[in-house]
Structures are given as structure tokens and as C-alpha cells.
Amino acid sequence: MSGSLENIRIHGSVVGGLEKYLASLGYDLQALALEYGLTLGPPEEWSTRYISLVEYSQFLERVSSLLNDPYLSLNWTSVDPAGGMKQMALAARFAPSPLEALKIMSRFASIAIDLSVCDVVIEKDTVYYCWDYSPLVVKPEQLTDRFASIVAQRFLTGFAGASSSPLEASMRREQPKNSSLYRQMLGGPVKFGSDINKIIFSREQLTQSNPGYDGEMFEALIELCERRLADTRKQGDLAALVQDVVVHRIASADLSLELVARDLGMSGRVLQRRLAENGTTFQEIHDRMRRDLASELLRNTGAPISEIAYRVGFSATGNFTRAAKRWFGLPPKQWRQQEAVVPEFLRSTMKKS
Incomplete structure (x- = not known):
């Protein structure tokens, strides 16, 4: 995980x-x-x-x-x-x-x-x-x-x-x-x-x-x-805060560094610099959150591929398919068949996409 x-x-x-x-x-x-x-x-x-x-x-x-x-x-x-x-x-x-x-x-x-x-x-x-x-x-x-x-x-x-x-x-x-x-x-x-x-x-x-x-x-x-x-809040860092904002806005196809920075009360330039100081970028966090949510939805739900693409912020299924190949090495449908742990009663409801 x-x-x-x-x-x-x-x-x-x-x-x-x-x-x-x-x-x-x-x-x-x-x-x-x-x-x-x-x-x-x-x-x-x-x-x-x-x-x-x-x-x-x-x-x-x-x-x-x-x-x-x-x-x-x-x-x-x-x-x-x-x-x-x-x-x-x-x-x-x-x-x-x-x-x-x-x-x-x-x-x-x-x-x-x-x-x-x-x-x-x-x-x-x-x-x-x-x-x-x-x-x-x-x-x-x-x-x-x-x-x-x-x-x-x-x-x-x-x-x-x-x-x-x-x-x-x-x-x-x-x-x-x-x-x-x-x-x-x-x-x-x-x-x-x-x-x-x-x-x-x-x-x-x-x-x-x-x-x-x-x-x-x-x-x-x-x-x-x-x-x-x-004590719980002290365990957080800027990357974790950005991650929280990204995951709550994940379905937005136009999510950007500037939008996240505004939610955190800073400029995009400042956020970019501070993330770089932590060894990461907004793009890396955004991509990781998309990948993580896509893998959870593919593994554990019967949602159609087109719906999963929308839920992780892709406006076109083809763009999601290309991203899935980069993340998993396989198209999303094939990766799901290989990795899914969806219960049998949900498998029967999976729609072809």
C-alpha cells in the first residue's frame, strides 16, 4: 500500500x-x-x-x-x-x-x-x-x-x-x-x-x-x-496538506497548483518552492493521488472504466487509459482482471467499458 x-x-x-x-x-x-x-x-x-x-x-x-x-x-x-x-x-x-x-x-x-x-x-x-x-x-x-x-x-x-x-x-x-x-x-x-x-x-x-x-x-x-x-496535527507536513486538498478535489479535471495554493492560503509560487524544499512537486502528488484512487476503484468496486476515469479527474477515458498504462503497465480493464478483489456478487454487475 x-x-x-x-x-x-x-x-x-x-x-x-x-x-x-x-x-x-x-x-x-x-x-x-x-x-x-x-x-x-x-x-x-x-x-x-x-x-x-x-x-x-x-x-x-x-x-x-x-x-x-x-x-x-x-x-x-x-x-x-x-x-x-x-x-x-x-x-x-x-x-x-x-x-x-x-x-x-x-x-x-x-x-x-x-x-x-x-x-x-x-x-x-x-x-x-x-x-x-x-x-x-x-x-x-x-x-x-x-x-x-x-x-x-x-x-x-x-x-x-x-x-x-x-x-x-x-x-x-x-x-x-x-x-x-x-x-x-x-x-x-x-x-x-x-x-x-x-x-x-x-x-x-x-x-x-x-x-x-x-x-x-x-x-x-x-x-x-x-x-x-x-500531537496528531504535528505529524502532518506541507505535502500531506497538499495531498488532502488534492484528494478532496480529485474529480476536477482542471485541478491546478494555483487552486490548491489558494485553498492553503498561499501563492502558487510559494507552494511550488516549499514543495521543492520537501523533495516533491504538485504534479507528483496529483499523479500519485489519481493512481491511488484509480487502483482502489479498479480493485474494490464494479464501477465502469469510464466512471472511474471521471472520478479521478480525466475528462476522456482515452487519457485515463494512457495514464493507467503508465501507472500499472497494463490498460485498466486488463489490470482490473489481474488484480481485482471485487466480491463475486459485484463482478456480475460490472459493465463493459
Whole structure:
């Protein structure tokens, strides 16, 4: 896996609960991780390190297929709703109100998982908790189910001192065959095929006082989260920042050094110079991000070649084919046939292109 994909991470504490859940079904997490290409490291380090979010999301999809359980993450959450990163969860539990708890979960989400979007939006009487992933996470269905059900269950069960049932949820995933479990786990009606993941709350419910509020404990935990967030940000560099901007704009055929520089608040000339000082260029980063996303889509989805070309920023399929030959040594269709790990049920839906 390339370094760019490894930079999209999730905290290793997430796998502790998954190990127990799989063991209850008679499966060994580490054996499955080895078989399906998820790099975990030793168990004693899971609570202190990060793992690849791309690998983890693919792993959940493959385990779901192995178990023949399309609702794997919802069933897992029904017996293990805790999730990882206990410091952030505790800070939210001792917050002055459920609304402040939700804001904490947005503010410090990047300690636990790399998201492209994580916001709390307040509109009159409604509060929206919104999130999404890097385009490099091409199979996020089980990941989304787990994330959404953890957030919803925390508020349904009085996570911040009083129950705050979501009004509705919208998920950027395909419609499942049976949505009843989604309604049960997310606490209200669920819509599918949304442009972004959202859990929607009543502002009145979220602004009620938290009877479990503890000012001293809350401040101490916020300070701890601030330190963790600062440590996480220190690990980044300019190339990583450029990579983040590029991958979020990857579908744009006219993406340029100047556009990225503007997003980062500097001139194109300054960005070019600073990247050169780091031993790279904008063109190298852009090309690597295109290659990485193309390889993920070819390997792990049944999307037509023409659609993949568009999603990685090529206005013509022929240009993408030439780039794929340069990257992989083969045309994209042949490389997919050689490398793909698409489940059999998706292979039948692949369109000729």
C-alpha cells in the first residue's frame, strides 16, 4: 500500500471491540486480518497506534461478505456500542449539554478517524451532525453503519445525561434490502443515497442541561483531547496538506497548483518552492493521488472504466487509459482482471467499458 493511503487513518482502539465480536461468532480477528490484508500490529499496541482507514473499511466489507451478514456493523454495535477513543467519549459524557457533547465529537473526531467532513450545523430548531470520508475510501458502507450507529446509540441511551433521540438520519450508501434494523439502531427514519452522512436532532432536546455535567472533569478531559489533537496535527507536513486538498478535489479535471495554493492560503509560487524544499512537486502528488484512487476503484468496486476515469479527474477515458498504462503497465480493464478483489456478487454487475 502506498504511503498516501496509509496517511488516511483510524485509531487502532476500534479493533478491540471487533476482536471480541468476531470471537463470539467463532472467528479469529488476527487470522482474518492476515488473510484480508489488514495490518494491525501487536494487540498490546492497538490502543496507542493508528491503522489504515482504507484497509479497515475494506476489511469490514470482506468480513461482512464472509459472514453473509450485510448488517455486520449494526449487529456488532447492538452488543458493543462503545467505539474507541475513550478520552473523547468521556469528555462528551461530562459536557454541559447534549449539544456541547455533539460539538466535542465533531471538534475532536480527527483524533480518532480521518474524515473529509465532520461538522455540527445548527438551523433554527434542527441540529445536523454531518460527516464523510476521503474519496480513497471507496467501500465505506460497513464503516458508515458502524459510525452512524455508535453516534446515535450514545444519544439514545443518555450519552450526555439525558436521552436525545435522533429525528432522522441520511446516509450516503445504497438502500439495503431491509432498513428496519437501521431505524432501530439509529432511533428514527433513515434515508439512503444522500450526498453526505447526517444524523438530525431536535435543537430543543440537545440544549437541555446534562444532569451528569462535571465542570472539573470536563475541563480536564478537554485539555487532554486538545493535547492529543495537537500531537496528531504535528505529524502532518506541507505535502500531506497538499495531498488532502488534492484528494478532496480529485474529480476536477482542471485541478491546478494555483487552486490548491489558494485553498492553503498561499501563492502558487510559494507552494511550488516549499514543495521543492520537501523533495516533491504538485504534479507528483496529483499523479500519485489519481493512481491511488484509480487502483482502489479498479480493485474494490464494479464501477465502469469510464466512471472511474471521471472520478479521478480525466475528462476522456482515452487519457485515463494512457495514464493507467503508465501507472500499472497494463490498460485498466486488463489490470482490473489481474488484480481485482471485487466480491463475486459485484463482478456480475460490472459493465463493459
